[in-house]
Amino acid sequence: MLDLADPDTYVDGPPHDAFAGLRRTSPVHWQDGLGGFWAVLTHADVEQVSRQPELFSSAAGGVVLEDLDPPRLEQMRAMLLAMDPPKHRDVRRPLVARLTPRAVAGLTDDIRRICRDVSAATDNDGGEVDFVSAVAARLPTRVIGQVMGLPAADWERLHTLAERITRGQDPAFAADADSAGRASQEMGGYAFEFATARAAAATQPDDLTAVLLSAHPPAEFASLFVQLVTAGQDTTATLLSSGVLALLEHPDQLTRLRADPSLVPTAVEEMLRWANPLHYFRRTATADTTLHGAAIAAGDKVAMFYTSANRDEVVFSDPQGFDIRRSPNRHLSFGVAEHFCVGAHLARLEARVFFTELLATFTDIQLAGAPVRLRSNLNNGLRTLPVRLAGMAGRLRPASNS
Ligand code: HEM
Numbered sequence: 401m402l403d404l405a406d407p408d409t410y411v412d413g414p415p416h417d418a419f420a421g422l423r424r425t426s427p428v429h430w431q432d433g434l435g436g437f438w439a440v441l442t443h444a445d446v447e448q449v450s451r452q453p454e455l456f457s458s459a460a461g462g463v464v465l466e467d468l469d470p471p472r473l474e475q476m477r478a479m480l481l482a483m484d485p486p487k488h489r490d491v492r493r494p495l496v497a498r499l500t501p502r503a504v505a506g507l508t509d510d511i512r513r514i515c516r517d518v519s520a521a522t523d524n525d526g527g528e529v530d531f532v533s534a535v536a537a538r539l540p541t542r543v544i545g546q547v548m549g550l551p552a553a554d555w556e557r558l559h560t561l562a563e564r565i566t567r568g569q570d571p572a573f574a575a576d577a578d579s580a581g582r583a584s585q586e587m588g589g590y591a592f593e594f595a596t597a598r599a600a601a602a603t604q605p606d607d608l609t610a611v612l613l614s615a616h617p618p619a620e621f622a623s624l625f626v627q628l629v630t631a632g633q634d635t636t637a638t639l640l641s642s643g644v645l646a647l648l649e650h651p652d653q654l655t656r657l658r659a660d661p662s663l664v665p666t667a668v669e670e671m672l673r674w675a676n677p678l679h680y681f682r683r684t685a686t687a688d689t690t691l692h693g694a695a696i697a698a699g700d701k702v703a704m705f706y707t708s709a710n711r712d713e714v715v716f717s718d719p720q721g722f723d724i725r726r727s728p729n730r731h732l733s734f735g736v737a738e739h740f741c742v743g744a745h746l747a748r749l750e751a752r753v754f755f756t757e758l759l760a761t762f763t764d765i766q767l768a769g770a771p772v773r774l775r776s777n778l779n780n781g782l783r784t785l786p787v788r789l790a791g792m793a794g795r796l797r798p799a800s801n802s
Contacts, residue, residue: 402415402418402422402431403431403433404431404433404439404680404703404705404777405431405433405434405437405465405777406433406777407570407775407776407777408775409777410679410773410774410775410776410777410780411773411775412773413773414679414707414780416707416711416720419441419705419707419708419711420711420713420720422439422441422708423441423442423708423712423713427440427441427442427445427692428440428441428445428691428692428693428694428696429441430694433465434465434466434467434701435467435701436700436701437465437682437700437701437702437703438691438694438696438700438701438702438703439680439703439705439708440691440702440703440704440705440709441705441708441709441712442692442708442709442712442714443709443710443712443714443715443730443732444712444714445691445692445704445709446704446705446706446709446732446736447732447736447737448691449683449691449702449704450704450735450736450737450738450739451736451737451738453484453485453488453737453738453739454484454485454686455685455686455687455689456683456684456685456686456702457484457683457684457685457686458481458482458483458484458488458681458683458739459477459482459483459484460484460684460686461473461682461684461701462476462477462482462682463476463481463482463681463682463683464681464682464778465680465682465701465703465777472581475581475584475588475623478620478623478624479623479624479626479627480492480495480624480627480739480742481627481631481681481739485738488738488739491615491616491624492742494611494612494614494615495608495611495612495624495742496742497611498608498611499608499742499743499745499746500745501745501749503745504745504746504749505749507543507546507547507746507749508749508753510543510546511539511543511749511750511753511754512753512757514539514542514543514546515539515753515754515757515758516757516761517542518535518538518539518542519535519757519758519761519762521534521538522534522535522789526788526789526790527788528768528769528786528787528788529786529787529788529789530784530785530786531641531644531785531786531787532637532641532781532782532783532784532785533784535640535641535789536637536638536640536641536644536785537559537563537633537637539636539637539640539750539754540632540633540634540636540637540750541555541556541558541559541562541633542555543632543636543746543750544628544629544632544633545558547607547608547632547746548607548608548609548625548628548629549598549605549607549608549609549610550594550609554590557590558587558590558629559633561583561584561586561587561590562583562587562629562630562633562634563633563634564579564580564582564583565580565583565584565587565626565630566580566630566633566634566779567580567634567774567776567779570774570775570776570783584626587625587626587629587630588622588623588625588626589622591618591621591622591625591626592618592619592621592622594609594625595609595613595618595621595622595625596618598610598613599613599618608628609621612624612625628743631741631743632743632746632747634677634779634781635677635678635747636677636743636747636750636751637781638675638677638779638780638781638782639668639671639672639675639677639747639751640750640751640754640755641781641782641785642671642675642677642780642781642782643667643668643671643675643751643755644758644765644785644787645675645767645771645782645785646670646671646674646675646722647667647765648765648766648767648787649722650722653667653722653723653724654765656724656725657724657755657759658759661756661759661760663724663725664752664755664756665748665752666724666725666726666727666729667724667755668748668751668752668755669726669727669729669731670722670723670724670726670729671751672731672733672734673710673716673726673729673731673733674710674722675780676706676707676710676731676732676733676780677733677779677780677781678706678733678778678779678780679705679706679707679776679777679778679779679780680703680704680705680706680707680777680778681703681704681706681735681739682701682702682703682704683701683702683703683704684699684700684701684702685697685698685699685700685702686698704732706731706732706733706735707780709732710731710732710733715730716729716730734747762789762790762791763790763791764788764789764790764791765787765788765789765790766787766788766790767785767786767787767788768786768787768788769786770786771784771785771786772784
């Protein structure tokens with residue numbers, strides 16, 4: 401029987417066939433795991449739930465299916481992700497303004513430089529590397545570090561903490577059940593100290609930290625910081641590694657992309673649709689209601705499965721196919737409406753620059769072993785992706801020469 405709460409359900413890949421069947425027969429599907437929840441599986445229904453934050457609350461029980469003890473729930477509610485209106489809108493506004501497509505475009509050269517540094521560090525010309533840890537995970541930590549104005553010396557530590565927070569269900573990353581909670585507290589402590597030092601400084605650099613500190617005291621800043629660093633790191637790293645795997649599994653698409661790099665933006669959208677980094681986010685119903693014939697009671701958990709909605713045949717032609725030219729591509733990998741990902745434009749830019757650089761730098765990319773997936777009911781990612789990267793001779797040059 402399909403158990404969407406069980407992390408083991410996903411270790412061989414998402415249950416796409418089961419999702420397709422349920423979209424036809426039981427599109428809002430009851431699951432008994434984790435105290436019981438409704439799995440919302442169609443594109444239209446995921447949009448419906450997302451567009452009604454008063455009826456489907458993010459704050460009431462948080463955005464993950466697991467029941468959190470009161471201190472953990474409080475911790476989560478201090479994050480934008482798990483706020484409801486009207487507070488949510490007030491906290492969100494300055495962040496959105498700072499992360500518009502226009503605002504993040506100014507980071508293009510920085511991101512390109514970081515991509516080249518990462519490539520240079522992986523210069524093993526034909527040798528095997530784990531693409532997840534040696535390449536994909538390196539970029540987002542540095543980019544968010546740059547955006548927030550964090551000292552480069554701290555990036556590695558924050559990177560490790562973020563992995564422990566987001567991959568708490570996978571024993572390869574979490575030492576024990578509470579590892580994620582402790583990592584989150586440690587990162588919050590770091591953020592508090594960083595904020596206190598910055599607030600006392602005579603002048604403020606023009607970065608996201610300054611924007612946040614102008615609206616929030618250090619303790620509030622710390623919660624927002626934890627979310628920005630973790631959300632901005634693991635999901636983007638997953639996009640890069642799952643995107644590379646999708647290209648390697650579809651050599652015709654890789655050849656097409658190499659031949660026409662102007663396809664990178666639509667290719668990135670298709671990677672997002674096809675290998676969405678997050679399986680779901682949760683809401684809690686605040687009143688009795690019906691959705692697609694299902695009677696949802698006040699207090700019920702409701703999980704919006706992006707992994708299913710992104711393959712909804714009502715919206716996408718050949719939904720199980722991977723087509724880097726797909727357009728339009730109304731995937732829901734960044735959510736939709738009230739809580740639409742504030743980092744979406746930054747993540748898109750990172751991925752576009754990254755894939756442009758990767759393909760220009762390495763003329764030959766090959767799988768060097770079987771990829772291993774993460775054991776998680778939330779993170780749709782890879783634990784390891786062994787690849788061989790070759791053909792970079794003479795390709796690396798400083799970003800300023802471009
Ligand atoms: C490929 C990369 C990413 C994916 C797939 C992703 C996915 C998502 C999704 C699905 C949501 C909606 C949550 C909901 O409806 O409950 C969200 C919200 C959010 N994301 Fe991302 N994200 C990514 C990158 C980033 C980055 C780079 C940042 C930081 C710069 C970021 C920060 C946030 C924040 C702060 C929210 C909460 C927004 C709100 O509640 O109003 N994300 N993200």
